[in-house]
Amino acid sequence: MRDTGLLGRLIQHLRCLPGVGPKTAQRMAFHLLQKDREGARALAETLLQAIDRIGQCSRCRTLTEKPLCDICADPARDSSLVCIVENPSDVWIIEQATVFKGLYFVLHGRLSPLDGIGPGELGLDQLERQLATSDIKELVLATNSTVEGEATAFFIGELARKHHVQASRIAHGVPMGGELEFIDSGTLLHAFNGRRTI
Amino acid sequence: MRDTGLLGRLIQHLRCLPGVGPKTAQRMAFHLLQKDREGARALAETLLQAIDRIGQCSRCRTLTEKPLCDICADPARDSSLVCIVENPSDVWIIEQATVFKGLYFVLHGRLSPLDGIGPGELGLDQLERQLATSDIKELVLATNSTVEGEATAFFIGELARKHHVQASRIAHGVPMGGELEFIDSGTLLHAFNGRRTI
Ligand SMILES: [Zn+2]
Ligand SMILES: [Zn+2]
Numbered sequence: 499m500r501d502t503g504l505l506g507r508l509i510q511h512l513r514c515l516p517g518v519g520p521k522t523a524q525r526m527a528f529h530l531l532q533k534d535r536e537g538a539r540a541l542a543e544t545l546l547q548a549i550d551r552i553g554q555c556s557r558c559r560t561l562t563e564k565p566l567c568d569i570c571a572d573p574a575r576d577s578s579l580v581c582i583v584e585n586p587s588d589v590w591i592i593e594q595a596t597v598f599k600g601l602y603f604v605l606h607g608r609l610s611p612l613d614g615i616g617p618g619e620l621g622l623d624q625l626e627r628q629l630a631t632s633d634i635k636e637l638v639l640a641t642n643s644t645v646e647g648e649a650t651a652f653f654i655g656e657l658a659r660k661h662h663v664q665a666s667r668i669a670h671g672v673p674m675g676g677e678l679e680f681i682d683s684g685t686l687l688h689a690f691n692g693r694r695t696i
Numbered sequence: 697m698r699d700t701g702l703l704g705r706l707i708q709h710l711r712c713l714p715g716v717g718p719k720t721a722q723r724m725a726f727h728l729l730q731k732d733r734e735g736a737r738a739l740a741e742t743l744l745q746a747i748d749r750i751g752q753c754s755r756c757r758t759l760t761e762k763p764l765c766d767i768c769a770d771p772a773r774d775s776s777l778v779c780i781v782e783n784p785s786d787v788w789i790i791e792q793a794t795v796f797k798g799l800y801f802v803l804h805g806r807l808s809p810l811d812g813i814g815p816g817e818l819g820l821d822q823l824e825r826q827l828a829t830s831d832i833k834e835l836v837l838a839t840n841s842t843v844e845g846e847a848t849a850f851f852i853g854e855l856a857r858k859h860h861v862q863a864s865r866i867a868h869g870v871p872m873g874g875e876l877e878f879i880d881s882g883t884l885l886h887a888f889n890g891r892r893t894i
Pocket of ligand 1 (some may be wrong): 555556557558559560566567568569570571
């Protein structure tokens with residue numbers, strides 16, 4: 499394989515995309531350079547802008563280029579209901595699959611003491627301040643149903659209890675060990691409607 | 697789906713990559729922004745450089761950032777043997793799969809009169825000048841074995857005959873209707889060794 503030169507470097511860098519192996523990276527590079535240079539330029543420029551401008555929402559920690567994300571800034575959302583998720587992508591998935599009208603709080607991970615991920619890394623101090631000072635009445639715990647996701651939900655449930663806030667766990671239909679990302683939207687809608695207080 | 701904003705635009709632009717649908721684009725965007733901003737920046741910058749600098753080799757028309765590609769510039773390659781392929785990616789595939797030591801000529805397509813793709817679009821005037829003026833002894837026709845690929849090979853075979861240059865067609869093992877890109881390297885090696893004069 500001749501992977502020296504700019505074309506080889508492009509193919510190499512395309513492999514930083516998840517799920518893209520050497521053959522796919524080759525196909526992508528040739529496609530962009532032969533058939534869609536305009537699209538490729540727009541992609542590269544948007545990616546640079548996104549890297550520079552997209553940070554975390556100051557309230558819910560999801561990815562946004564604004565100080566406050568669109569959901570947190572929307573006065574029509576019910577701020578008494580906060581859904582806890584592991585990843586910003588989970589927010590998108592839930593928005594697409596369900597009719598949830600509350601706010602979110604994004605952990606950017608799950609408790610994993612062995613990897614050095616504790617409550618501080620997940621922003622739980624910030625969540626606790628919100629529990630103490632805002633009008634939150636219920637936390638919907640939508641962490642993944644893996645062992646660590648369940649432990650994280652349990653831990654945050656305890657925080658809620660401490661602040662006399664109700665906590666519920668999405669439950670029905672999410673298969674054990676499953677990641678939200680790979681669940682069909684019907685199942686996820688069902689799981690939301692079937693959440694139970696913990 | 698909230699696809700306004702920079703994040704939504706990034707997801708949209710990622711879909712210009714071949715084989716990337718909305719879900720994969722979402723996953724890619726979140727992965728880059730959450731876990732690999734450094735890789736994302738390198739990818740974006742390399743892509744912009746590639747768009748600006750990569751053009752066609754003046755001799756074989758493959759993609760390269762130099763006036764003459766590495767293969768054409770390599771004095772160890774046998775310039776009496778020229779392999780005709782439809783796409784620059786085919787050059788890579790053949791280089792990886794076979795022991796071919798000649799040069800290439802890249803058509804960037806195949807004859808398709810209904811789509812307005814004639815000999816001029818494929819650079820066949822340039823190929824004919826090379827047939828007339830250089831030391832080419834054999835053209836190896838490695839266009840895809842689709843109807844249009846076969847017609848293109850036949851047409852170029854006639855050009856070769858006109859200039860008293862031998863033409864051979866890779867044959868054994870490439871399934872009818874198959875694209876080179878999706879053929880395993882063993883089959884392709886066999887097809888090269890089993891090429892026949894046409
Ligand atoms: Zn927010
Ligand atoms: Zn060349």
